[in-house]
Amino acid sequence: MKQQLNIRQLGPDDEEAFLAGGESWKGEEPDWHTFVWSEGMTHTAHLQRLLDDFHGRNLEPGKVPNTMLYGFLNGVIVGRCSIRHELNDFLRNFGGHLGYGVAPPFRKRGFGTQLFQAGRAHLKQLGTKRAFITCATDNIASRKMIEDAGGDYQDEILDPFDQKPTRRYWLSL
């Protein structure tokens, strides 16, 4: 039987879980765990930054209002989903509305699909009608999630950063 994640935003009691969650991503890009926290930032400042991002206050250049959801399994963070409330030029072409990741030790247990679906539901709740989603063509798991959810294939382009073929989809919410 598949284990259900508790998927939600970080709260005041989650500092330990957040820091431990980062350890599961060691050796990978830190962005997979967080876009906003860096060494030395207090948990209070971290939560404030996330709240400001949600409300679109004092956004860093190139950012749009967004929500970060974390997936907890028995109190342990296994992955996350970043939900962009709107698209800017970059996101409209490459990043899309949703970005999700499951830390290496927790993959292939259905957690990526749960985070993807939670992100989709959150975006719908915010009033978005169609989600734009991209994934590397060779990312079989991500493609499967998007296509199984009913994503309409738009086209394939080259990612400007790593020159990898990237597929683009639209998903009705």
Ligand SMILES: CC(C)(COP(=O)(O)OP(=O)(O)OC[C@H]1O[C@@H](n2cnc3c(N)ncnc32)[C@H](O)[C@@H]1OP(=O)(O)O)[C@@H](O)C(=O)NCCC(=O)NCCS
């Ligand atoms: C992509 C990612 C989120 C998938 O997470 P996950 O928890 O392993 O995904 P799931 O267990 O929900 O698997 C989804 C589907 O893909 C399949 N799958 C998972 N990993 C696979 C792999 N390496 N090869 C082939 N199929 C795979 C699963 O069997 C499942 O199919 P099913 O629904 O028919 O059972 C995870 O691999 C990851 O974080 N990768 C790095 C970050 C990333 O690429 N994020 C996506 C950016 S677009």
